[in-house]
Amino acid sequence: MAKIYTGRDGSLLLGGTTLVKVSSWSLQGELETLETTTLGDDQKTYVPGLQSFSGSAGLLYYSDDANRNDASTLLRKIVKTSGVSASDTAELTLRLSDGNTNKDVKFTVYITSVSIGAAVGEISKADINFQVTGAPSSVTM
Amino acid sequence: MSVYLGRFGQVELKRQSFDGLKYSVVNPSDINTSKKRFSFDFDIGLLHSGDQLEIRSTDGSILAFVAAAGWGNSQQQSAGTWYVYIDDLGGIRLYSSFDDALEGLSVNAIALQSIATNIPISVKIVNSIARILAQCTSFELNTNRETVDTTALGEEFRSNQSSLISGSGNLRAVWEYLPTEVDNNPAETVHYLMQLALRTEIGSGFAAKLYIKTAGDYSLGTAADDELWYEIDAIVTQAGVSYGADAYVEIAIDFVTTGPIRLRAKTITSNIILQENTDDILLEQDATARLLQEVVA
Numbered sequence: 001m002a003k004i005y006t007g008r009d010g011s012l013l014l015g016g017t018t019l020v021k022v023s024s025w026s027l028q029g030e031l032e033t034l035e036t037t038t039l040g041d042d043q044k045t046y047v048p049g050l051q052s053f054s055g056s057a058g059l060l061y062y063s064d065d066a067n068r069n070d071a072s073t074l075l076r077k078i079v080k081t082s083g084v085s086a087s088d089t090a091e092l093t094l095r096l097s098d099g100n101t102n103k104d105v106k107f108t109v110y111i112t113s114v115s116i117g118a119a120v121g122e123i124s125k126a127d128i129n130f131q132v133t134g135a136p137s138s139v140t141m
Numbered sequence: 142m143s144v145y146l147g148r149f150g151q152v153e154l155k156r157q158s159f160d161g162l163k164y165s166v167v168n169p170s171d172i173n174t175s176k177k178r179f180s181f182d183f184d185i186g187l188l189h190s191g192d193q194l195e196i197r198s199t200d201g202s203i204l205a206f207v208a209a210a211g212w213g214n215s216q217q218q219s220a221g222t223w224y225v226y227i228d229d230l231g232g233i234r235l236y237s238s239f240d241d242a243l244e245g246l247s248v249n250a251i252a253l254q255s256i257a258t259n260i261p262i263s264v265k266i267v268n269s270i271a272r273i274l275a276q277c278t279s280f281e282l283n284t285n286r287e288t289v290d291t292t293a294l295g296e297e298f299r300s301n302q303s304s305l306i307s308g309s310g311n312l313r314a315v316w317e318y319l320p321t322e323v324d325n326n327p328a329e330t331v332h333y334l335m336q337l338a339l340r341t342e343i344g345s346g347f348a349a350k351l352y353i354k355t356a357g358d359y360s361l362g363t364a365a366d367d368e369l370w371y372e373i374d375a376i377v378t379q380a381g382v383s384y385g386a387d388a389y390v391e392i393a394i395d396f397v398t399t400g401p402i403r404l405r406a407k408t409i410t411s412n413i414i415l416q417e418n419t420d421d422i423l424l425e426q427d428a429t430a431r432l433l434q435e436v437v438a
Contacts, residue, residue: 009295120305
């Protein structure tokens with residue numbers, strides 16, 4: 001069945017748990033290309049190099065009745081009193097779902113930057129950027 | 142079900158400024174004791190006749206240029222509050238009443254006396270008495286609640302969170318220049334709001350009560366004397382004059398509110414004691430005393 005996906009179909013999971021009040025996510029995938037062009041070639045040629053993935057997400061700074069605050073969980077990956085260690089990773093799943101089938105990209109990331117603020121007349125929202133380490137562990141998108 | 146007309150509405154205006162103090166110096170040469178007039182450096186349009194000023198010396202010295210008779214306790218102090226009349230040349234006379242300040246007559250002005258040294262002062266327009274805006278023909282107040290979008294991924298309906306409240310509006314009045322009265326009380330003229338729009342240094346603020354219903358509407362029975370009004374602090378953003386040979390001169394003022402907007406009500410309780418049986422109503426202090434009712438024929 002034909003399907004156009006929108007923000008209504010999107011979600012972001014941390015360690016398999018769906019985060020609440022996520023307003024956006026995005027993913028960028030890149031492939032470095034290594035040039036193999038030689039003398040006498042008419043066109044440039046390349047071979048694939050290293051892949052990298054990064055992305056961003058926006059979360060409302062929101063505490064539910066049980067005091068769960070997903071934005072805070074991700075913020076504290078980098079906003080902390082001790083240094084960031086190799087274990088400060090997060091397992092994120094970016095998901096688009098039609099209700100029956102999930103289109104996922106799952107990977108381990110380091111949170112590379114966070115931004116949060118309060119402004120008159122606006123909601124407080126945490127914007128995070130992440131860098132994927134290693135290959136995605138699952139891709140069904 | 143009723144339809145209400147604007148017969149029992151009015152606008153009450155209170156002069157005030159929100160943007161701080163004006164600092165200046167009163168020099169000995171600024172004082173004319175025979176004319177009861179003094180001055181200090183201020184831009185034309187800063188002060189208007191009828192403003193109630195708090196004048197305060199910034200170095201703590203007494204305001205020696207105001208004679209002792211001009212003080213409530215007949216003792217000169219370092220700060221005082223008076224109504225002012227501003228003449229065409231920027232001269233100031235002090236008065237103890239709003240009416241006198243609008244008339245600006247020398248005979249009613251507070252006496253001044255010479256000083257030997259400069260007195261540094263600060264001036265601000267203070268809260269004064271609310272007065273009915275004369276010849277007001279209409280007003281409009283819009284309150285606006287902003288919302289912020291809190292819709293999250295996966296949701297099918299937009300969700301919003303309440304945010305800030307703001308207000309704006311306008312009022313119209315037939316132009317009046319001379320001091321006037323409403324119900325035998327001094328009234329504010331819309332001319333003052335025109336002046337406010339042009340005041341530069343201490344802002345164009347005013348406080349107002351916009352009455353949707355005033356007392357005296359006897360068509361409402363027991364609610365005749367109830368009152369309902371919006372209470373706002375506002376800043377004049379635009380003043381327009383409509384002038385034509387075949388029409389009365391009308392002034393339109395646009396404003397935005399600043400700070401809280403309150404919709405207030407004053408309900409008058411009925412002065413009836415209900416006794417549902419034939420017993421006496423006894424007074425607590427004296428068991429033999431009775432509450433007597435005077436029957437008005």
